[in-house]
Structures are given as C-alpha cells and as structure tokens.
Amino acid sequence: MKKAMSRSDRLFEWGIDAFLIGVLVVTLVPMWYVAMVSLLPFGKSPSLFLPPWEWSFASYAQLIFQPTIWQATLNSLILTFGGVAISLTLTVMAAYPLSRRELPGRGFIVGLILFTFLFNAGLIPTFLVVKDLGLLNSYWAVLLNGAVSVYNLLVMKTFFQSLPESLEEAARIDGANDWQILRHVVLPLSRPILLTIGLFYGVANWNNFFEPILFLSDRNLMPLPVVLRDILTGLNVAEYVEGGAAQAAPAEALKMAAVVLITLPMLLVYPWIQRYFTKGVLLGSVKE
Amino acid sequence: MRIGFRILFSLMVCGSLGQAQANLTDLSVALYAANPEAPAPPANWEVYRIVRDKLGINLKFTMLPTGADGDNRLGALAAANDLPDLFEVRSLALFDRLVQQGQLAPVNNLFSLMPKRTADRYSNTRRNLLVTSNGQIYGFLEPVTLSRQYGIWVRKDWLDKLGLKAPTTLEEFFEVAKAFTERDPDGNGRNDTYGFGGVIDFDTAGILPGLGLGNHFQWVYGAYGVAGTWNYNPKAFAANVREANFRKATEYVRRLVEAKVIDPDWVTMRRADLRTRWQQGRYGMFFESVGGLQAGLQNFHANNPNAELLLLPPPKGPEGKSSMGTYSSAGWLYAVSKRAMDAGKGSAIARFLEWAHSGEGYFLLGWGRYKTDYTLPNNVPTVNTQIPISVRGSYTQMRWLAFNGNPLEMRGRYPEISVGGRKYVMYQLMAQAQRQGNWIDRTGDLIVKAASNQADLERYVSENLVQFALGQRPINDSSWNQFLSGLRNIRFEQYEAAAEKALRESGYLK
Numbered sequence: 001m002k003k004a005m006s007r008s009d010r011l012f013e014w015g016i017d018a019f020l021i022g023v024l025v026v027t028l029v030p031m032w033y034v035a036m037v038s039l040l041p042f043g044k045s046p047s048l049f050l051p052p053w054e055w056s057f058a059s060y061a062q063l064i065f066q067p068t069i070w071q072a073t074l075n076s077l078i079l080t081f082g083g084v085a086i087s088l089t090l091t092v093m094a095a096y097p098l099s100r101r102e103l104p105g106r107g108f109i110v111g112l113i114l115f116t117f118l119f120n121a122g123l124i125p126t127f128l129v130v131k132d133l134g135l136l137n138s139y140w141a142v143l144l145n146g147a148v149s150v151y152n153l154l155v156m157k158t159f160f161q162s163l164p165e166s167l168e169e170a171a172r173i174d175g176a177n178d179w180q181i182l183r184h185v186v187l188p189l190s191r192p193i194l195l196t197i198g199l200f201y202g203v204a205n206w207n208n209f210f211e212p213i214l215f216l217s218d219r220n221l222m223p224l225p226v227v228l229r230d231i232l233t234g235l236n237v238a239e240y241v242e243g244g245a246a247q248a249a250p251a252e253a254l255k256m257a258a259v260v261l262i263t264l265p266m267l268l269v270y271p272w273i274q275r276y277f278t279k280g281v282l283l284g285s286v287k288e
Numbered sequence: 289m290r291i292g293f294r295i296l297f298s299l300m301v302c303g304s305l306g307q308a309q310a311n312l313t314d315l316s317v318a319l320y321a322a323n324p325e326a327p328a329p330p331a332n333w334e335v336y337r338i339v340r341d342k343l344g345i346n347l348k349f350t351m352l353p354t355g356a357d358g359d360n361r362l363g364a365l366a367a368a369n370d371l372p373d374l375f376e377v378r379s380l381a382l383f384d385r386l387v388q389q390g391q392l393a394p395v396n397n398l399f400s401l402m403p404k405r406t407a408d409r410y411s412n413t414r415r416n417l418l419v420t421s422n423g424q425i426y427g428f429l430e431p432v433t434l435s436r437q438y439g440i441w442v443r444k445d446w447l448d449k450l451g452l453k454a455p456t457t458l459e460e461f462f463e464v465a466k467a468f469t470e471r472d473p474d475g476n477g478r479n480d481t482y483g484f485g486g487v488i489d490f491d492t493a494g495i496l497p498g499l500g501l502g503n504h505f506q507w508v509y510g511a512y513g514v515a516g517t518w519n520y521n522p523k524a525f526a527a528n529v530r531e532a533n534f535r536k537a538t539e540y541v542r543r544l545v546e547a548k549v550i551d552p553d554w555v556t557m558r559r560a561d562l563r564t565r566w567q568q569g570r571y572g573m574f575f576e577s578v579g580g581l582q583a584g585l586q587n588f589h590a591n592n593p594n595a596e597l598l599l600l601p602p603p604k605g606p607e608g609k610s611s612m613g614t615y616s617s618a619g620w621l622y623a624v625s626k627r628a629m630d631a632g633k634g635s636a637i638a639r640f641l642e643w644a645h646s647g648e649g650y651f652l653l654g655w656g657r658y659k660t661d662y663t664l665p666n667n668v669p670t671v672n673t674q675i676p677i678s679v680r681g682s683y684t685q686m687r688w689l690a691f692n693g694n695p696l697e698m699r700g701r702y703p704e705i706s707v708g709g710r711k712y713v714m715y716q717l718m719a720q721a722q723r724q725g726n727w728i729d730r731t732g733d734l735i736v737k738a739a740s741n742q743a744d745l746e747r748y749v750s751e752n753l754v755q756f757a758l759g760q761r762p763i764n765d766s767s768w769n770q771f772l773s774g775l776r777n778i779r780f781e782q783y784e785a786a787a788e789k790a791l792r793e794s795g796y797l798k
Contacts, residue, residue: 042587045564066678068327123360124367131368213353214361217318219328226353230324231678233354251560 038256046252059257071220072227076206079142079223083205084198087147095153096182099160117150130215141215152197159193192276199273203266228258312346313636318372320358321351322688326681335652343639351685366391373628374637377621380734387421393629394424401638405645408692415618417794418734432619433693436722437578438495439612444596446473446572454598458511458540461603465549468572483549485571487557496614496730499529499749503613504575505541507602510611512537516730518787522797525788529749535768541757555754567591578718589708599717601724612725618734620688644689654690656683669700732796739783748778
C-alpha cells in the first residue's frame with residue numbers, strides 16, 4: 001500500500017518539479033529562439049514567437065541548395081563514423097588492459113596518459129608531427145590526431161574495472177584467452193559505456209572544425225561545419241557583393257538555419273541511445 | 289621511308305613534350321576564397337591548362353580558411369617551413385612576424401619582371417613603405433578600390449512628404465532626423481520610425497574606424513575635423529581624442545541620443561540588425577555601403593514600394609568641415625615565401641601575376657568562363673546572374689589577383705539594376721560615395737604597430753564615449769578631464785609617442 005505523502009514531502013516534490021521545469025525552459029528557450037529565427041522571412045525582426053503562417057524556409061533552401069553542402073555532409077559522415085570506429089577501438093584496447101590489476105607498470109602508464117591530459121603539446125608541434133607522418137591533406141590527419149580522449153579512456157577503464165572479476169575467471173577456467181574474454185564477455189556487457197563514449201566521440205567528430213581547417217587544404221575534403229561557416233561568411237560580405245548576388249533570406253535566419261542543420265543529426269541520434277547514456281556515464285563514474 | 293619519318297616525328301614530339309614537362313615550374317598559390325560560399329575550382333579548370341601551356345607553370349591553388357583561422361594555418365605552415373610559394377596575408381601583424389622570422393623573401397627584383405602590373409599597382413612608394421623592412425619590400429601590396437563606398441542614405445520620399453530638404457549641416461541633420469522621428473513620415477499612424485540608424489561597427493572593410501564609436505559615426509567627428517585616430521598635423525601631432533572638438537562631436541552624438549532620433553538599440557545592435565531595419569523602412573537616414581545597399585534593395589522595395597533613396601554628402605560642422613571618415617589605400621597583400629625564392633620560382637611568380645593583371649588572365653581569373661559566367665556587351669563584363677554565385681564563384685576564387693578597379697570592371701561589378709520600378713546605377717553611386725565623402729587618406733595609420741594593450745586602449749575609449757553619448761555620464765570639464773587623464777593609466781602616451789615616431793620615420797608625417 002502506497003504510503004500517503006506528507007505535506008512537506010509534497011511541497012518538496014513540487015519544488016523539485018518547479019525547479020526542473022525552470023531548467024527545462026531555460027534550456028528550451030534558446031533552442032526555440034534559434035528555430036524561430038531560422039524561419040524568419042525578410043522584413044521581420046527576430047522574436048520568440050513567429051506565427052506559422054509567416055514561417056519561411058528560404059534560409060534552409062538557400063543553404064541546402066548550395067553545391068558544396070552535400071559533399072561536406074558526406075565528408076562529415078565519413079569523419080564521424082570513421083572517427084567513432086577508430087576512437088572506440090583504440091579506447092577499448094587501451095582501457096581494457098589498463099583495467100586489469102595484473103598489468104605490469106599500470107600506474108606508470110596511466111600516469112603517462114594523464115600527463116598528456118594535463119600538458120598539451122600545442123598547435124605547432126602537433127602540426128609538425130602530422131606533416132612528418134605525411135598525413136597532411138588527408139582524413140587520417142583528422143581521424144588519428146586526438147583519436148583517444150584521455151577522459152573517455154579513464155571513464156571506460158573505470159567501467160571495465162567495475163565488472164565482476166568472477167565472470168572473467170569463469171571464462172578463463174573455460175579456456176578463454178584475453179582476446180576472447182574481451183570479445184565474448186567484456187564487450188557484450190559494456191554496451192552502455194560503448195554507446196555513451198561512442199556518442200561523445202560522434203559529437204566531437206561531427207562538430208570538429210579546427211583540425212580540418214588546420215590539416216586539410218583541399219576544399220572538397222572539408223566537413224559540414226567549415227563549409228557552413230564559409231557559406232555564411234560569403235553571404236555576409238555585402239561590401240564586395242557582385243551584381244545579382246542578393247540573398248534569399250535575412251543573414252540572421254541563415255545563421256540560425258545553419259545552427260539547426262548542424263545540430264539536427266545529433267539531436268536525432270540522441271533519443272535512440274538515451275537509455276544507455278545515463279547508465280553508461282553513471283556506471284563508469286563509480287569505482288567499487 | 290614514310291613510316292620511318294612518322295616514327296622520327298613522333299619521337300621529336302614526345303621529346304619536346306617531355307622537355308616542356310621538365311621545364312614546368314611547380315607553383316603553389318594560397319589565397320583567401322573570394323567567394324567563400326562556392327567550392328574550389330575543379331581539377332579540370334581551364335586556367336590550370338592555360339597556365340601550364342603558356343606560362344610553363346604547374347599551378348596548385350588552395351584556399352585559406354576565412355578569418356583568423358587562415359592566420360593560424362599560415363602560422364602553422366610557417367612553423368613547419370611549409371609556406372606556399374605565393375600567398376595572401378590579411379594580418380599585418382602576421383606579415384611582420386613572418387618577415388622577422390625570415391620566412392618571406394624580398395620581392396624588389398620581381399617588379400621589373402612584371403612591368404604592367406607594377407606600374408598599375410605597386411608603384412606607390414609610400415604605400416610600399418607598409419611592407420618594407422630594412423630597405424627591402426617583402427610583399428605585393430595592392431591598391432584598394434572600394435574602401436570609400438559608404439555613406440548616409442536618406443529617404444527622399446519622406447523628405448518630400450514632410451516638405452523638407454536634404455540636410456547639409458549637422459544642425460539640419462538634427463532637424464530632419466527629429467522630423468523623421470516625430471512626424472510619422474511613413475504615415476502608418478504609429479510612432480515607429482527613427483531619424484538615423486547606425487551601429488558601433490569597427491569592421492574595417494577599407495574604412496579605418498579609429499578610436500571611438502566606429503565607422504558609422506565618423507561623419508560626426510569628421511564634421512568637427514577630428515575623424516580617425518590621429519591628427520596628422522606635423523607641428524602638433526596628437527591623438528584626436530585629445531582635441532577639444534572631439535568632445536564637441538561626442539556632445540552632438542549625445543544630443544541625437546537624448547532627442548531619441550537614433551534607434552535606441554544602436555549600442556547593442558549589429559550590422560545585420562541595422563540592415564534588417566533599414567530594409568523594413570524604420571529609418572529616415574542610415575549608414576550603409578553601396579554593396580550593402582545593393583544586396584538589400586530588393587527587400588527594401590518589397591517593404592517600401594514608394595521609397596526613394598538619396599546619398600547625402602557628409603554634413604558640415606560649425607566650422608564648415610566635413611568628412612565621411614578615414615580610409616586606407618592599402619588593399620590585399622601577397623607575399624612570396626623565402627623557400628620559393630630560394631628554389632628559383634621568382635620569375636614564375638612574376639609571370640603568373642603579370643598574366644593575371646590584364647587580358648586573358650584578367651578575364652579568366654576575374655570573371656570566370658566567357659559566355660557561361662559572363663559576357664562582354666560593349667566591353668563591359670556582365671555577370672550571368674542565371675548561374676548562382678555558389679556555382680560561378682568557383683571559377684573566380686582568385687579574382688582579387690586580377691581585379692584592379694578600372695571603370696569597365698566597376699560597371700560590371702556594380703551594374704545598373706532595376707528594383708521596385710526604380711533604376712539604380714550602382715557604379716555611379718559607388719563613384720559618388722567615393723567622390724563626395726571628403727574621405728581622408730590615413731594609410732599611414734597602418735604603419736603604427738598595435739600597442740601591447742591595444743584592446744584595452746580601444747575598449748577604454750569606446751566604452752567611455754558610449755557612456756557619454758548615452759547620458760550615463762555627464763559631459764562637463766570635470767568628467768571629460770577625468771576621461772582624458774584615465775588615458776594615462778593605460779599608457780596611452782607611450783602609444784601616441786610610438787605612433788608619431790613610426791609615422792615620422794616612414795615619411796607619412798613630415
């Protein structure tokens with residue numbers, strides 16, 4: 001039988017609800033504003049409320065029909081999926097051994113990894129390394145540079161450590177080696193953390209802006225964020241406009257439409273892995 | 289016999305082709321995209337073939353990322369000793385750094401190899417001083433052609449409706465602005481118009497905004513003879529902010545604000561907001577470039593079908609002075625890497641630049657594919673607007689290497705257009721803006737190195753002027769002196785002394 005809540009409990013719950021609704025509003029309002037401004041027709045000032053009969057999709061059309069957009073989207077997809085695959089593989093392969101107590105020099109190796117977390121090599125040395133490896137102007141420069149995030153590695157290592165050792169011992173008694181244990185025991189149990197860290201890597205790769213412009217010189221290799229920025233730059237330089245180069249939507253609407261376009265894929269992906277997301281982060285954060 | 293001849297002939301052809309191939313000079317050129325919204329030129333761009341066949345150059349063109357990211361990339365390339373052979377530099381600070389690091393080559397010897405281009409573009413010895421170090425010229429500094437395209441536009445239809453004349457003085461400007469604000473010039477029965485629209489905008493676009501309130505209010509300071517950062521009077525060099533008239537100009541801006549004839553959002557608005565609002569028809573007068581006007585005319589006339597615009601000369605101040613602002617005659621800057629010069633690529637660079645300056649090279653780089661991207665009725669290059677800029681822009685990504693601002697080019701770039709039943713001759717408006725603005729050439733300003741606390745200096749002056757203009761601080765002897773004495777605390781005098789020294793040494797101040 002459900003125990004009736006006291007008045008103070010109810011007040012507390014209402015307070016929590018009100019607080020969370022406030023947080024929700026604070027989170028949603030900027031997103032709503034971005035969406036509204038992206039639908040702004042010419043002649044209207046940006047506002048929070050734009051009636052549906054005034055919505056204009058001209059800014060989306062103007063961006064989507066740019067010839068560079070589709071190639072850039074393909075590039076972004078390659079960098080995102082390729083990046084997730086490489087980063088996740090490397091992270092798992094580093095985190096699993098480091099999670100085993102019997103690994104000799106484990107503390108030293110973790111220390112070395114942490115050192116790179118605290119002290120960054122900097123732009124120029126990184127560029128020189130990439131150049132000397134002959135990776136300039138190729139996707140590998142973007143995919144391999146910073147492929148393993150120390151933060152993600154430590155979260156995953158902690159998650160692996162939290163798995164019961166008895167499972168591993170049982171598998172070993174059954175004759176499984178380290179690879180088989182990782183593949184058939186550890187990874188199937190690690191779906192939450194794999195999806196969570198995969199999402200982290202996916203978002204980072206999808207939004208990657210600086211490394212492509214630093215390492216890639218071929219415009220046909222540029223990902224979506226760079227190309228969208230260039231399109232907006234071109235549309236805003238009205239001082240050098242040529243005859244007939246008038247734009248179809250206000251500059252602000254174009255900017256916000258670009259924000260929506262770049263955010264949308266990740267927003268669509270998130271609900272599918274949301275149920276793993278919380279679990280994954282929480283499991284990885286507690287060391288037992 | 290015949291077969292033998294054929295074989296011999298084939299061998300000769302192959303041999304000569306192989307020799308031509310061997311004599312090709314690889315030339316990497318990196319420029320900021322002229323049309324950032326368009327992709328790079330395709331691999332089969334005819335320019336690559338023509339340059340190879342006629343100039344013996346194997347051209348490799350890359351586009352630098354726009355904005356400060358381009359500087360970062362060039363900095364990284366320099367650190368890796370991997371700078372392109374010929375490249376564009378937009379930041380004079382980066383240019384200076386590359387010169388100091390020995391990454392750039394002097395280009396003095398190349399001028400004689402491209403006589404036409406040099407005569408038209410690089411013969412201004414004063415401008416070349418900006419890229420001179422230890423007597424050597426380290427870059428090709430182009431003249432600028434569009435820097436003075438700004439002005440104050442007034443709604444002639446509103447003037448006519450209210451029975452007013454276009455203002456010629458600051459006092460008349462104030463009265464007209466007041467009438468536009470208070471007498472419902474658009475006749476909609478609502479109090480929703482303002483006399484003047486301008487924003488605090490330091491984006492240079494060829495104008496040198498100077499310390500203070502930025503490009504859009506230079507005309508007020510110009511009317512008091514204190515436009516720009518420096519007073520170039522050789523006997524009394526000083527920062528204009530110290531001049532008595534600088535305070536008077538600020539008082540005038542405050543008067544406009546207090547009378548509520550300026551859009552009250554002027555301090556926080558951005559240029560894009562300003563453009564939206566003048567296109568909506570909210571201003572009787574507004575500050576805008578000819579290019580910005582051209583881009584917004586369609587929307588403006590859709591919202592204001594009966595509107596008519598006039599370009600005002602800068603209003604005169606109490607002593608009869610007037611100026612729309614200060615400008616620099618220095619345009620794009622191209623540099624040659626030392627690596628390229630050491631590899632003997634100097635003559636190839638000169639050949640390519642000379643080719644781009646006129647004739648075939650000029651049209652190919654500047655206007656794209658003949659009869660596809662443009663045509664030449666009456667020798668005026670006319671853009672084919674049926675092809676969107678995002679497509680034809682690919683073929684003119686190097687156009688700043690070619691464009692030189694000649695009258696036919698200006699006609700092509702700023703053509704006669706009809707919008708809302710009205711005819712706008714854009715190139716004439718461009719010329720009018722340049723001619724009637726009484727623009728002050730302050731190219732010398734660029735020789736003054738930024739102070740170590742440049743951002744603090746600029747912010748201090750700008751913030752104080754905004755406070756004065758908004759009425760957050762009174763303007764009287766005490767408050768103004770307090771403002772000026774505050775300059776001492778941020779080492780303004782050292783900056784001033786360094787500026788005077790640089791200007792005198794370079795000959796800009798005699």
